[in-house]
Amino acid sequence: MPRFSVIVPAYKLQAHLHACLESVLRQTYESDESPAFDLEVIAVDAGSPDSCGEIIDEFAARDPRVTAVHLPADPADPGQGPGPARNAGLARATGDYVLFLDGDDTLAPHALRDIADRLKASGEPDVLVFGHARTHWSGATEHPSAPPQLTESGPAAFQLADRPALLRQPAPAWNKAYRREFLVHEGLAFPPGRHTDTFWSYAALLAATSLSTLERVCVHHRGRRGPAVARGRHFDLFPQYDRVFDFVDSRPALGSWRPVLARRMADHLAAASATVLTAPDLSTRHRAAFFRLARAHYRRHGVPGAAGLRHAGVRFGTYRGHRLLHAVRALRARGRAFSSALTRPARTAALRLHYRVQRSLPLREDLAVFSAFWHRGYACSPAAIEAKVRELAPGVRTAWITTPEHEATVPAPTRRLHPGGFAYFSALARAKYLVNNVEFDHRLVKRPGQLLLQTHHGTPLKTVGLDLADRPAASHGTDFARLLADADKWDFALSANRHATLIGERAFPAAYTTLEYGSPRNDVLRRATDVDSARLRDRLGIPGRSTVVLYAPTYRDYSRARHLPLDLERLGRVLGPEFFLLTRAHFAYGAPLSRTPLPRVLDVTGHPSVEELLLVADALVTDYSSLMFDYANLDRPIVILDDDREAYEAARGTYFDLRGRPPGAVARTEDELIDIFTTGHWRGSRSAQLRAAFRTRFCPYDDGRAAERVVRRVFLGETGAAPAARNLPEQRVHGTEFAPPTLDALSLR
Missing domain, CATH: 3.90.550.10 (Spore Coat Polysaccharide Biosynthesis Protein SpsA; Chain A)
Structure with missing residues (x-):
């Protein structure tokens, strides 16, 4: 059997x-x-x-x-x-x-x-x-x-x-x-x-x-x-609910469930009536018949009064009444659309005129405007720099561009600007300093005297900029002319290391000055204490002695569907009660890796600070995400899962072979990943050696003072902010020799 x-x-x-x-x-x-x-x-x-x-x-x-x-x-x-x-x-x-x-x-x-x-x-x-x-x-x-x-x-x-x-x-x-x-x-x-x-x-x-x-x-x-409603399909609801109530009536012990089932039927029929009302393949006669039957079922099976207000249209209405109500709603919607169509051009013209007038006014030497990730709240290197500006240059007023849903992430002393409004264009027109980790509004007209700092968002492993020109799956119709026009507006571009400098200047060719200062978003990782990490773990509800693994895969350009090669529930179960798994989806997906609650698995996609998540994690599992370069600063184990290497390389491409220069152990399948953790290889001596070499190569300037160096150079005009680098072993990236500084040379330990 x-x-x-x-x-x-x-x-x-x-x-x-x-x-x-x-x-x-x-x-x-x-x-x-x-x-x-x-x-x-x-x-x-x-x-x-x-x-x-x-x-x-x-x-x-x-x-x-x-x-x-x-x-x-x-x-x-x-x-x-x-x-x-x-x-x-x-x-x-x-x-x-x-x-x-x-x-x-x-x-x-x-x-x-x-x-x-x-x-x-x-x-x-x-x-x-x-x-x-x-x-x-x-x-x-x-x-x-x-x-x-x-x-x-x-x-x-x-x-x-x-x-x-x-x-x-x-x-x-x-x-x-x-x-x-x-x-x-x-x-x-x-x-x-x-x-x-x-x-x-x-x-x-x-x-x-x-x-x-x-x-x-x-x-x-x-x-x-196909059609939402096949002819007669919703009529089958009535005999099915009759069967349900006959089943209940045949078993006296189930009689108490009748009101619950009546409410459920009411919900079902009310939802079906909205579809029947607009179904293109139903005649007026069929629609009217449906509403007659629905009213009869409300009465026959005793839909309780508690549902009367919500379902009054079905309980007391007719098809003609429903059609009239639907017509009124449609007319209101058309009215709103017509009003919007009339006012939108007028508002656009007013904003354009407003921006032109504001550009004719003097620059505000004490105003700095920041944004990150297409206005998704206070984050990344612009956030670290904005905080340091308030500390070191108190005479500079700061403003942050954010959509309303992310407004709560912006610190109280910082002014909030919503994209597209009059205040937004006033700030773009008159601010002395503009800081972003992606492009600003393409309508931005760079004025003489304005300083635009492009921070980027992480060390590039994935192909970026003009290097995407021959990769249509990843560029998705990118306007490369506009990309170059945006780069022409930059005065400074921030770089975390020599690799990022060489890639950035080739992929975004323009006349800006590269500031090879390190990554400000990593300052918090270098400065945080064990007490800070413990406090963050308590806030997330992580059991005190758990070994926390953060799983953070990146975006797949070659697939619309989210790439999830792991059975998260199995992984949490196999690793055992010692481990606690945090999962974070790439922001481009707009949804967590799993909406299903799982034991010892917590989805933190919505957490506003990825740096805080890195601080609580005892190990990072990722694929091609730039988070590996940030996390290496903590000198904690990193495991790479590259199950789709061939497809990823074909669609997006990388700047170096990650398997040849990994920051730790590499797994190609879920079973290999589980084996790496169950055997202890994830934190073994070989993983530590790989991580040290990776950190030396890509984290030479991350000493907790990158944001300070940027503020002193860009906002205070100090020219001696660049970090020193010496004893540089030769390395080669895409045919260009460079020499990253050693940890000893920078005294990072």
Whole structure:
């Protein structure tokens, strides 16, 4: 008897069926009793007119774990929904637990292993509910769904009364594992129709005597491109909810759940009514019929008054009333758009005139304007320099350009400017000093007497500037003429080391002066104490004695989807309770690596200061991110994970072979990474030697005073701020010889 029976119905899904079945057959779960057959896959051809049946037969011929089932096509009802196919698979299932998977969905790697572990830990419950992620038809993954109701804290197994909020979750059949004996005992089967999951999921949750949850995402559910509403599809909601309430009425013990289910039905029908109202393939007659049925169901099943205000449009309205309300809302939206269309050109002209007038006024010698990362708040080297300006040049007033959502990161003494406003253009026109780590507004007209400092944001490992001209996957239509025009505005460009100087002057050729002073954003790393690190750990809620590993991968130009080669839950589990994993996604993605709460894993993508995260980390795991050059200043272990080196080099390219000059151990796979940590190589003597050589080469000037040197040179006009360098061993980068200073020469230790 296998542990799992995975039932996969397929109808007109030939393009995705291979990936679906492969994702199941690649699962790593095996039992000691039956390692080869601890999984059975029952793939059901639901009378599909394409090659789904042939694909299923191919898999069954080559893998004995696959059972092929073919249902006859029904000309009267083609694509009759997954219910009959799932029932056919359920009749042949022999596993301890049953899972359902649509033919275009996929199981996450190691999902069955983690489901098996959770089932065992929770005492073999009737139903296990796990997380899922909805994937757009284009392949992009949308927000994973692992809400608080799926938390694993508290009792491992419980009853529905202990977590009634589970009924408010989406109700698909494929985000649960069901004990087969429970299904047989309760006589559960899928009814016909397109919304068959509605009855099935509620019935299973209500009938189960024990439930459990798993916080991780186990299924990736693919959305389908096409009309939002097939003709008559939403009408199937009404008989499905009738079946739900008939099921409750047949079991007096479930009567108390009626109000909860009525509210859930009200939410479902209200959401469906908004779609039906605008569905292009529904006639007026069909729309009116839907609203009549919805009102009748509100009355029949006693939607409670608490939901009356929210759902008044469905409870008391008609289709004509809904259409009138929709028309009023559309008219208001058009009015706002028309008003905006009228006022936008006028405001643009006023801003242009305002900026021209401001440029004719004298410069404010005491004003400095800062920004970083396209106005994403107070960060990086501009932040370190701004703080040092307030300390060493108190006569200079500072202002920071930031979007409203990042405004709280800016220190209180610093004026805040929102991009695009009148105050913003006044500051750009009249400020003596302009500091940024990316480009300023392209409308900036550099005035005589203004000083523009470009700090960049880290030592370049990835190809930048003009070197991207022959890499279309990475340049994404970059306007290189504008790039050069922006560089022509620079008076100074900051460099962390000789490597960065040589790359910068070639990739951004212009007449600026390079200040090879070190990286101001790393000053805090050189000056922080153990007390500072402990305080930051407490603020993040990290257990006191944990070994903290920060995983911070960079952006992939060759893929729209986020690159995540690690199973974060597995990594946290395998490393054990000694380790605590912090994960941080690149800001270009705008979302964390995982929205699913995981044990001993904390996503810190939204934390405003990456320097603080570096300070709390006992080790850094990254790939091609410039964070490695910063973190090397702490002399703590660095592990490189370059699982996609060939693809990354082809799309973006790097300035040197990271495997030939790594700052520590190098892993090519998740298993190699785990081995590096479990064997202790991550902090061994060889890793320390590599890190020392890397630090000597790329951190020669980071002594905690880089920002001070910049302020003295640019803001105070002192010419003796440059750090001295001597005893420089020869190095070669792209054919250019240079010699980075040794640690002893700079007395950094």
